[in-house]
Amino acid sequence: MSIELVTDDLDVSLGENNRKQIINNFKQIEKELNNPTDISKVKTDVSKLKNNFVEYQKQVDGVFEQLASFMNRYDIPLGFRDGKIIDLEEEN
Numbered sequence: 001m002s003i004e005l006v007t008d009d010l011d012v013s014l015g016e017n018n019r020k021q022i023i024n025n026f027k028q029i030e031k032e033l034n035n036p037t038d039i040s041k042v043k044t045d046v047s048k049l050k051n052n053f054v055e056y057q058k059q060v061d062g063v064f065e066q067l068a069s070f071m072n073r074y075d076i077p078l079g080f081r082d083g084k085i086i087d088l089e090e091e092n
Helices: 016-034 039-073
Strands: 078-081 084-087
């Protein structure tokens, strides 16, 4: 059974643009009610995004560690700790 929302009775006094926007919103709601998004797929997609973020963060951390190591070779006292570049001279 399909759900059909009644939008034809919306008052014209709303203004044409507002009326069209409301009708469009109802149509989107109607579509979702008749064919709901699979919540498990959404959860899987969110989980993948989180995992990708963690991997990208590890890559960024690795690049900063390499940068700090490179700078230390040229006696520039920088280090990398807790996701931040730190001035080693200020710590001593």
